[in-house]
Amino acid sequence: MTFQISDLADFGWNSTFTSQLETSDLTSAIPARVVAVHRSGIRVTGPAGDRLIPPFISKDGNDEMVATVGDWLMLDPQTFWAQRLLRRKSLFKRRAPGTGRKLQLIAANIDTLFIVSSCNQDFNTARLERYLAMARDADVTPVIVLTKADQTDTPEEFADAAAKLLPGLLVEVLDARDPDSVARLAVWCARGQTVALVGSSGVGKSTLINTLTGVDQIATQGVREDDDKGRHTTSGRAFHRLPAGGWLLDTPGMRELQLTEVRAGLEEVFADVVALANTCRFSNCQHTTEPGCAVQAAIELGTLDAERLRHWQKLSAEEAYNNENLADRRARDKAFGKMVKRVMGDKRRRDGG
Numbered sequence: 001m002t003f004q005i006s007d008l009a010d011f012g013w014n015s016t017f018t019s020q021l022e023t024s025d026l027t028s029a030i031p032a033r034v035v036a037v038h039r040s041g042i043r044v045t046g047p048a049g050d051r052l053i054p055p056f057i058s059k060d061g062n063d064e065m066v067a068t069v070g071d072w073l074m075l076d077p078q079t080f081w082a083q084r085l086l087r088r089k090s091l092f093k094r095r096a097p098g099t100g101r102k103l104q105l106i107a108a109n110i111d112t113l114f115i116v117s118s119c120n121q122d123f124n125t126a127r128l129e130r131y132l133a134m135a136r137d138a139d140v141t142p143v144i145v146l147t148k149a150d151q152t153d154t155p156e157e158f159a160d161a162a163a164k165l166l167p168g169l170l171v172e173v174l175d176a177r178d179p180d181s182v183a184r185l186a187v188w189c190a191r192g193q194t195v196a197l198v199g200s201s202g203v204g205k206s207t208l209i210n211t212l213t214g215v216d217q218i219a220t221q222g223v224r225e226d227d228d229k230g231r232h233t234t235s236g237r238a239f240h241r242l243p244a245g246g247w248l249l250d251t252p253g254m255r256e257l258q259l260t261e262v263r264a265g266l267e268e269v270f271a272d273v274v275a276l277a278n279t280c281r282f283s284n285c286q287h288t289t290e291p292g293c294a295v296q297a298a299i300e301l302g303t304l305d306a307e308r309l310r311h312w313q314k315l316s317a318e319e320a321y322n323n324e325n326l327a328d329r330r331a332r333d334k335a336f337g338k339m340v341k342r343v344m345g346d347k348r349r350r351d352g353g
């Protein structure tokens with residue numbers, strides 16, 4: 001069996017992958033896209049249909065060379081076994097919590113990440129920066145989507161504040177329930193494109209998915225409230241077909257993505273601050289009251305916003321904490337416990353107890 005490259009775009013294939021094909025692939029292999037990974041095998045889809053294939057084990061032992069949702073595999077046309085994993089355009093991954101800190105691959109080959117927030121108290125530039133760093137780290141194009149435009153008199157103020165976070169950042173303000181409004185996202189949802197969403201609870205992700213797909217297939221908060229059987233779990237399917245021809249990837253892993261391993265992304269989003277920090281007199285400068293601190297100098301000059309420095313420090317600290325080995329953390333907590341006990345003991349002795 002052979003395939004037509006033109007049929008592949010229906011499954012999110014784009015030129016990134018065509019460039020990786022070898023002449024022999026055109027007759028001796030079939031591309032298939034991973035839609036789910038189970039312990040027993042991989043569920044794939046593509047021009048050759050849907051099927052469950054054996055797990056893909058790469059020969060080079062690299063822990064990133066494991067198939068994850070969104071990956072493209074080249075299958076043997078007779079046995080349908082995966083022969084090769086195509087190089088990814090993007091990859092969301094995280095370190096599992098625990099001492100081993102095993103690498104977990106969340107999703108591959110997402111083209112656009114819709115970072116969803118709303119025009120209300122959920123709007124928080126520090127959180128948006130965190131998601132932007134995550135997108136950068138994964139090599140995915142971020143688009144800020146601000147929902148509930150209908151619930152504010154000043155949607156442009158929210159849009160402006162978001163747009164300031166990165167030069168050239170794309171921001172869309174809309175009513176997630178209104179198809180005409182959501183149509184603004186269509187350019188990213190076209191054939192050959194894969195999108196994913198992140199954002200806090202209640203910002204309208206499910207509402208947006210329903211409007212984008214044109215089908216009421218995802219439980220929204222409203223539905224959940226009406227459901228007297230209790231919690232309404234969001235549907236288990238990872239891939240949703242979009243009428244514009246693209247795919248929307250919605251996995252539990254994406255939903256739970258935390259800020260981990262985003263140092264590179266953070267450094268890009270805060271490139272100006274990092275550049276300044278590199279010119280401080282002391283390499284271990286904390287940018288508070290040290291002499292020769294280029295960061296404080298810039299704040300005084302008004303070329304750097306003090307808030308921006310605060311965000312950078314907060315996110316860097318959080319990132320460092322997330323990446324700290326759990327064993328180190330336990331050791332530190334234990335040392336802290338001992339210190340508390342000692343201090344309490346000293347106090348009791350002093351008090352004559």
Ligand SMILES: Nc1nc2c(ncn2[C@@H]2O[C@H](COP(=O)(O)OP(=O)(O)OP(=O)(O)O)[C@@H](O)[C@H]2O)c(=O)[nH]1
Binds near residue numbers: 151176199200
């Ligand atoms: N007025 C208005 N309401 C919205 C909009 N977007 C979402 N909502 C409402 O906000 C509530 C929460 O929306 P959901 O789509 O369930 O939010 P979610 O992001 O999926 O939340 P989780 O599943 O908990 O993560 C629902 O009652 C929606 O109808 C919007 O643009 N305008």
Ligand SMILES: [Mg+2]
Binds near residue numbers: 206207219220221234
């Ligand atoms: Mg939801």
Ligand SMILES: [Zn+2]
Binds near residue numbers: 280285292
């Ligand atoms: Zn400094």
